[in-house]
Amino acid sequence: MSTAGGPLLAATDLELSFGATPALRSASITVDAGELVAVMGPSGSGKSTLLHCLAGILVPEHGQVVFDAIRIDTLREAARSELRRSRFGFVFQFGQLVPELTAEENVALPLLLEGVRRHDALGRARGWFDRLDLGGLERRRSGELSGGEAQRVALARALVAGPDVVFADEPTGSLDTLAGEHVMELLVGAARDQGSAVVLVTHDARVAAYADREVIVRDGRTTSLLPAR
Amino acid sequence: MSVPLALLGLLEREPRHGYDLKRDYDAFFGRDKPLPFGQVYATLGRLARDGKVIAGEAEPGSGPDRKRYVITADGVSDLEAWLAEPVPAEPHLQTVLFVKVVLALLSGRSAETYLDTQRAAHMARMRELTELRRSSTLVDALLADHGLFHLEADLRWIDLTASRLDALAKEVQA
Ligand SMILES: Nc1ncnc2c1ncn2[C@@H]1O[C@H](COP(=O)(O)OP(=O)(O)OP(=O)(O)O)[C@@H](O)[C@H]1O
Numbered sequence: 001m002s003t004a005g006g007p008l009l010a011a012t013d014l015e016l017s018f019g020a021t022p023a024l025r026s027a028s029i030t031v032d033a034g035e036l037v038a039v040m041g042p043s044g045s046g047k048s049t050l051l052h053c054l055a056g057i058l059v060p061e062h063g064q065v066v067f068d069a070i071r072i073d074t075l076r077e078a079a080r081s082e083l084r085r086s087r088f089g090f091v092f093q094f095g096q097l098v099p100e101l102t103a104e105e106n107v108a109l110p111l112l113l114e115g116v117r118r119h120d121a122l123g124r125a126r127g128w129f130d131r132l133d134l135g136g137l138e139r140r141r142s143g144e145l146s147g148g149e150a151q152r153v154a155l156a157r158a159l160v161a162g163p164d165v166v167f168a169d170e171p172t173g174s175l176d177t178l179a180g181e182h183v184m185e186l187l188v189g190a191a192r193d194q195g196s197a198v199v200l201v202t203h204d205a206r207v208a209a210y211a212d213r214e215v216i217v218r219d220g221r222t223t224s225l226l227p228a229r
Numbered sequence: 230m231s232v233p234l235a236l237l238g239l240l241e242r243e244p245r246h247g248y249d250l251k252r253d254y255d256a257f258f259g260r261d262k263p264l265p266f267g268q269v270y271a272t273l274g275r276l277a278r279d280g281k282v283i284a285g286e287a288e289p290g291s292g293p294d295r296k297r298y299v300i301t302a303d304g305v306s307d308l309e310a311w312l313a314e315p316v317p318a319e320p321h322l323q324t325v326l327f328v329k330v331v332l333a334l335l336s337g338r339s340a341e342t343y344l345d346t347q348r349a350a351h352m353a354r355m356r357e358l359t360e361l362r363r364s365s366t367l368v369d370a371l372l373a374d375h376g377l378f379h380l381e382a383d384l385r386w387i388d389l390t391a392s393r394l395d396a397l398a399k400e401v402q403a
Pocket residue numbers: 018021022023041042043044045046047048049050
């Protein structure tokens with residue numbers, strides 16, 4: 001999946017301002033196929049903005065984003081949207097499940113949007129429930145799930161289509177230690193099994209310690225130090 | 230805690246008598262635990278023997294505190310190497326981290342570089358413990374967790390300190 005030799009995803013010298021607020025001043029990051037990279041840094045430093053640029057949700061004003069040999073920051077919105085749907089998965093901190101749908105329909109959503117037949121999509125979605133310790137909750141709606149359960153449903157939805165990259169922005173941010181660890185165990189295990197790379201934004205060092213390495217964002221700039229020794 | 234290196238750091242600011250050096254040390258690092266005189270002189274003696282400091286001529290007067298100590302180039306280079314090097318990431322390190330940050334700020338060196346290096350060392354150890362924890366029995370996992378929570382506490386302190394370096398430098402150098 002990765003381009004010969006190069007990283008799967010590479011952003012170079014990104015700059016982006018919201019009005020007068022510079023959110024990214026010079027941000028660069030690479031992610032190899034199957035690699036787990038944690039993005040850390042103070043609140044307001046630009047972590048989410050960086051993630052959104054990497055995922056083709058936002059377009060940087062300067063710099064470039066290359067995914068699988070495609071320059072995605074210059075693609076038109078329709079093409080980026082198609083790329084997000086077909087190659088990426090997303091998990092955020094809150095409020096991502098569609099409240100009108102059951103848990104299994106939520107998980108099946110990426111497949112349904114890709115044109116998989118409903119019966120097959122729901123079948124594949126159900127396969128994730130036991131694996132994520134959600135057995136029996138298939139027909140619940142999001143209002144009937146605990147925060148940790150809802151987050152694992154969101155995780156299943158992010159993983160169900162076998163994405164090349166899962167983008168996770170504070171996926172454990174609203175959970176207690178134990179529930180957060182549960183989500184991380186499952187995310188890391190499933191991503192490794194299917195070879196998905198993960199870009200994980202987190203404040204929490206214990207969550208970041210599940211990743212292969214970390215990139216620090218400060219004031220819109222990235223630094224990634226290799227551990228000494 | 231590394232008393233000899235802390236004394237070298239204080240001596241790098243200016244040559245000092247043993248007595249003044251003890252007072253500097255206690256003011257910055259010894260608030261709960263002042264450094265005994267005996268230890269100051271014993272440490273200075275060893276540093277002088279190893280060529281890290283030079284003791285001046287004894288000045289006329291009574292008492293042991295009649296020599297002024299000067300750091301040597303070799304002493305400065307030991308100090309620099311120590312300041313730049315991350316402490317092995319283990320729980321209960323706070324005081325060493327603190328001493329390194331204060332000495333770096335006192336001498337106008339980059340505490341930020343040190344903190345970044347220390348943070349990377351902590352994260353590397355936390356990754357090891359996380360991996361260990363994922364592949365071990367519950368009892369071993371419990372031990373790994375203990376280490377992880379303590380390292381996390383250090384990391385929070387590292388982050389907070391990093392965000393306050395400018396203000397800290399002003400205060401320490403005042
Ligand atoms: N849609 C927006 N409109 C205006 N300003 C924005 C917008 N999104 C982000 N910003 C600003 O850009 C900067 C970076 O924000 P970003 O959300 O990337 O930070 P973050 O590192 O994710 O913070 P947190 O840890 O609090 O989530 C901040 O100053 C923020 O106020």
